[in-house]
Amino acid sequence: MTASKLESIEQQALARYRHLEKQRQAHPAADPEEMDKMLVRSSVINAQDTLSIERIINKNDLLPIAYLETGTKAGRAVCRTTLRNQNGQIQGHGTGFLVSPTLLLTNNHVLDIREAALYAAAEFNYENDENFAPREISSFGFEPDKLFITDEALDFTLVAIQPVAKNGKKISDFGYLPLLSQKGKVLEGEFVSIIQHPKGGPKAVTVRENEVRFLAPDFIHYVSDTEAGSSGSPVFNDQWVVVALHHAAISDPDDSTEWIANEGIRISSILNFLVEWNSANPHPLLAPLLQGVPDLASSVVPMEMGQLGEEWYSGVSGYDPAFLGEGFNVPLPELMAEVAQDRAPSKDGKPVLDYTHFSIAMSKKRRLAFYTAVNINGSELVDVKRGNDKWYFDPRLDKAFQSGPELYEKNDLDRGHLTRRQDPNWGVDAIRANEHTFHFTNCAPQHKNFNQKTWLGLEDYILKNAETHDLKVTVFTGPVFQENDPIYRDEFQIPAEFWKIAVMKKDGNSLSASAYLQTQRDMIGNLEFAYGEYQTYQVPIIQIEALAHLDFGELKAHDALAGKGTGIAIKQMEDIRL
Structure with missing residues (x-):
């Protein structure tokens, strides 16, 4: 690589960095798609990493001790790339890393042509052990005739590597770093780590205080310590997932001896390039790397259409009937025969x-939910901020069965969450859960006064008790569908009543279930003007079953009002019977 080419790369990186700086200064407000990014970010977090959400949201610097061990394992797949001419003379060094059992990723400006790869070597274990003694180096040659893909704009090269080193070591002994295609694996303000061979020396790592400054469509900018020879290094998030390919340092234009940031190429952009390349030139060595990588351009539905792509729902947990513990199974209710169709x-x-x-x-008929069912874990609740209130159609359900903006615009009707927004926001999936509550399937038309007052007080009471006492709670919620519900805008019937059932363990050895009913009938007679009193009642579960045409099975045997003919008015939360 010539000095002029490296200088050009650094100048382009500086130009991108300055452009993003100006954009940030001109538009300091939060990114309107920040929750979308947070949703993806949470989807790539290991469920056992209970500190991760705090690190992302609250900037907690605590890390699980396994972070160090995992980083050491990740580092095995990173190597020094030694560049030689055809006479065997060393021309320079870079870094690279295995991304499949047979392929290595580095920069285009490290290996720009096939001939350069023919004379280069990938040197693994060029590092010191815990006693600062050199490890045995395993040197592998490249096989560019098997596969060599490079792109100057994204500054990457993907090249096949020999299976056996000169000392007999197998390339499989060093593992590889799997690449994830979705964007959002790291967010602005988080920190990254880089495993590298600075100045061609022994393997080193930067950890913490390496803040991500800007995210661009194809590039990421971060403050970190790197040096010549670090080109081609993997950039990791806190879960040691590769988020970028490091390729350039950005010098201060006013002082060439100072560096203001570094730039890497986003892994999602590299994978998108490879998907397109492979569609025109299918290659068997790419199959392990691209397995499960979607064609994002075709699979993601634009946000402005009010719908997320189906990949946003892969691997979701759903309601867990066994959530309250062994011996306390609470299945979903069954629809009675009269509404089953x-x-x-x-x-x-x-x-x-x-x-x-x-x-x-x-x-289908009402285009609203019969019921929602949520598990609440009071010991793992996360305070996820509300964000921009984007509501989505669910692409897994025919749009004809969902009530959208045409119902809620220009009136006093709220998109009333059925499963309350905060209820599923616990554990490492809290951000994804928060976003999932903003689906038209999870809302019903509720007058603004109904949604924001007494019903909200009941929901707060349930949630606060779960949080205060580290309780696990299961909550069912839904509207009451009646034939005489008022018709609105010649298309929608507005439910006049809503119900809720909360289930928890009582004294640790028995179930407790309580049911509630509230009306908004006085409010929806005139959507331009609210009047009249409204109350919440605790009622027997069998009354909810009759009104909602649902069968809750054995649950009614654990009802505090079982056998009672009528309900009781809830004027204060102390009136609730558990």
């Missing part, structure tokens, strides 16, 4: 829609 199945035939920690059964 009105269930709106998903496009793949499933009877309910699963989201993060909650599930929903939909009515």
